[in-house]
Amino acid sequence: MKAKIDLETVRAFCDRCPFNRWLGLTIVEIGDNWLRMTMPWKTDLLSSPELQLVHGGVLASLIDSACGYAAALVAGHTVPTVDLVTDYHKAAVPGPLEARAEVIRAGRSLITARAEVRDCEGNLVASGRIVAFGARANNLGGKVPPPA
Template identity: 30%
Template sequence: MTSQLILDKVSAIFSEQLPFHRHLGLKVVRYDTEGVEVAIDMADHLIGNVHQQILHGGVTATLLDVTGGLTAFAGVVAREVDPGIELLQQKLPKLGTIDLRVDYLRPGRGQRFIATGTIIRTGNKVAVCRMELHNEEGSHIAFGTGTYLVG
């Protein structure tokens, strides 16, 4: 099994099988060993401030956290010389957030929000990632740093 096939399976799990992600309308737009892109379209149930019509801070944090987790797992897959289905079965159930820091830079205004992630460091047990959230116009809404259990 190739690295990309494993990541495609993980993408499907995160997009289609997790009820909270489905409720939010979260979509994994790009997922490979070079990067992650997760998007969400603005909807009434995502509004955190009805007067300003801005994205709820918890949704912002969730987008960054999900993106960080996907990024961390992509780092695990990238480290493997010949990844197989065992990697998915053994490592994905252990994936979890250890720490998440979110810095809110601007109110979440927009129609579409796109989170991206990059690996800072990945090891056998822990990965550290940096995530950014932008709207469809490219305004930087928030960034985060996450530490994830990966093994």
């Protein structure tokens, strides 16, 4: 596998997404089939202010985005997620989170990517994977269709 797009292009994909901007997601490094993405800590992302726990949906969002853009590196365009699995392992220490995502299989129509999320002390907070629809929708004028 060899990345079909460069860091600037995949960052532009990420930045034009309103929810990613709200989360503060930043792609910091890419390889042929992987990337690293960071997310800053903020109170609005918590499920419990007392326990300082990040909402499970926020961690799922980080995994979905990190895996989705890793898949985009391989596909050359953004890809819609078919399904997402998220495993929660440990409460994060308050501070920026980092996801590392990599494509483990790119088939003719489907791409599978997995990610690990670590807190600022390096603890594994969550992990997961997506299956994405990787075939380009040529007949939609370049628009990416919903998954099914």
